[in-house]
Amino acid sequence: MPEFLTPATAEDLENSFQQLKPYMNPTMAHYESARCLFCYDAPCVKACPTGIDIPLFIRQIHTHNTEGAARTIYDSNYFGNVCGKVCPTEVLCEGACVYNHQNVKPIEIGRLQSYATSQVIENKSKLYELAAPNGKKVAVVGAGPAGIACACELRLLGYEVDVFEAKEQPSGLALYGCAPYKVNNEDVLNEVDWLQDQFGFRLHLNRPVQTADQWKKLENDYDAVFLGIGLGHTQAAHIPGEQLENVVGATEYIAQIKLTPLNTRIGKKVVVIGGGNTAMDAASESARMGAEEVVLAYRRSKEEMKAYEFEYELAKSVGVKGLFNVAPVTILGEDRVEGIRLAKTRLEDGRLQTLAGTEFDIPCDTVILATGQEKMTALLSQIGGIDTDRQGRIATDPRTFQTMHPKYFAGGDVVNGGAEVVNAAAEGKAAAKGIHAFLHHT
Ligand SMILES: Cc1cc2nc3c(=O)[nH]c(=O)nc-3n(C[C@H](O)[C@H](O)[C@H](O)COP(=O)(O)OP(=O)(O)OC[C@H]3O[C@@H](n4cnc5c(N)ncnc54)[C@H](O)[C@@H]3O)c2cc1C
Ligand code: SF4
Structure with a gap:
């Protein structure tokens, strides 16, 4: 495995996370x-x-x-x-x-x-002139790429816009998720600062919108509401031992590395469960943060991984080892992680089967669950009238991004189930046009 020492200074971090x-x-x-x-x-x-x-x-x-x-x-x-x-x-x-x-x-x-x-x-260049105020107000909930893109487009069209964000920084997963060797925090925040300067939307940080009363107030105070709330915490894996110390969710772990890299505990022997891009990022980032051994364990074959091939190659280039056709059975340990028991899997009649009697243990001190993010269904139930599909994604008109509740529009991960920054930015902008068309016919 290539040597990445656990970073102790800002300079070490720059070396570990050199920009691709x-x-x-x-x-x-x-x-x-x-x-x-x-x-x-x-x-x-x-x-x-x-x-x-x-x-x-x-x-x-x-x-x-x-x-x-x-x-x-x-x-x-x-x-x-x-x-x-x-x-x-x-x-x-x-x-x-x-x-x-x-x-x-x-x-x-x-x-x-x-x-x-x-x-x-x-250069803080001014590129845009806004349309004259049209007297209408829109609330945007969530300051991720979808919400910010929607806010910019609405301002361009002459709307007053308030953006409500639960966290203390804007940018959503572009800041809390995207790998530090792809983009650094400063570049993400500088772009949002520039956009705010350019378009003049009001950004309210540390302002989660959660309760039924809060949603009602937005409905009364604004002509339309855009939901750019993304996805939730890492989904549970539902395996024994999941509650042990040093079992961590991939999105929470990555967010910690992004925000407080020098205070994040990195294990020596790390097992990452999953085969998506988030699993690749969690594995790569662990290796670059000084883990001695990082194993990526995926229940299907390498070819069936959802991660892009180049992301797997990138993880391998920093020493991550892939282990395929294995499913987690139990996370081992008394109080904290001491290992993980895996079993082999095979596809039978199109269904994935865990094969009895094939269990084996890998000693490790950290297990990272990259098992996907929860959907925001509990939060959405506070609004009422917002339909979701079987996978918990908000159902919208694919052209206007209007939900079944006519006052609400939505876009980004909460609608597409989790894609890329570029998709969220595209949907946020398209939804602003949908809001404009709607408010000019009502
Ligand atoms: C680990 C990881 C790595 C990724 N890497 C890449 C990558 O390399 N390239 C890429 O293109 N994409 C990447 N993505 C995906 C990309 O970041 C997302 O698709 C994109 O950020 C989605 O934008 P969004 O605005 O829909 O949601 P988010 O970015 O999740 O933003 C939602 C915002 O809403 C806020 N919010 C939620 N609930 C409330 C509430 N009740 N009240 C107020 N605010 C609320 C949240 O705090 C958050 O700021 C990655 C994702 C993850 C998890
Ligand atoms: S126009 Fe696009 S496809 Fe053609 S050479 Fe330039 S970058 Fe490549």
Whole structure:
């Protein structure tokens, strides 16, 4: 396993979490933008969930019109800077770039995007003029990518907007979730600061909206309410030993690493349960934080993992070992974790079976459960009239993002069940347009 010492200083952290997509300098951006073929009907644009005019912004960078490039990006995606760093570009724009057909490295679209947007953020450039106030007010609940994108678009259209956020910082999982080697906290918060300066929405931090009375008050005080509340805590695995000390949920563990990295306990021998992108992040981050051994245990085959292949490769590159077709049986230990008992699994008639008599133990001092996030059904039941599907996702009109309760709109993870920052940003913006259409016909 490569040596990553447990970081003790800010400098150590920088070494452990070196940026995968560091900012380009002007010379690099100039040469990289020169490679773009400015394709007609560009496949990279079609592959972007927010439909950014990629050849246009790349040409603007090449002609030194960096502000114009940033404007092209933000016109489609309010999280242009963060997305340039955290988007799975390998399977989106860069994966679709025509250069892939010629075995040539695709254009580094994500890095060019962050190059242009970082400059307007740093220079505090004013890019937008807002429409005249239209006399209507919207409440946005949740200051993650979906909520903030919705707030920006509504302000552009002339609405008064109050954003209510439960936590003490805005940005949702872009801040509390995305891996520190993809984006650092400062860059995430700077983009939201810039957006707030630009669009002037009111941001109320430490203000959870929870009770039926609070929701009623929002309904009375505002013309519409947008729900960008994301997902909840890590789901229980329902196995004995889950209550032991040093069994942690992946999202809570990652949030701790993001916010208080030097005060987060990192085990020496860590087992991560799961096969999604969050499991890969929890494993990679443990290794980079100095764990000596990190095992990723997944109940199905490697090919069936939900995680992107490049995320698994990234975890392997820092020494994480994959163990497939195994299910957790019991977490072992008296008060705290001492090991985990796993059993082999096999697919029989399309159903996953745990095979009796195949149990084996792995000694470890930490178990991380990457078993998915809970849905917000209990919170939604306080509102009333909001329908959810069988998987607990809010049911909305796919075009307007209006829920079954006409005053409420929703977007992001709470609707799509958990996707990427770019999807949440796209849905928040689309919902703002849905709210606008609704309020102008009522
Ligand atoms: C560990 C992890 C790593 C990830 N890595 C990536 C990545 O590399 N790239 C990528 O593109 N995506 C990544 N994602 C996914 C991405 O972060 C999410 O899809 C995106 O943030 C969803 O945005 P959202 O606004 O819908 O929800 P969230 O980002 O979850 O924001 C919801 C906000 O609502 C607030 N809230 C909730 N309830 C209330 C309430 N009652 N009152 C007020 N506020 C409330 C929350 O505090 C939160 O700030 C990752 C997710 C996780 C868990
Ligand atoms: S597909 Fe590649 S070369 Fe073509 S416009 Fe997009 S980034 Fe440029």
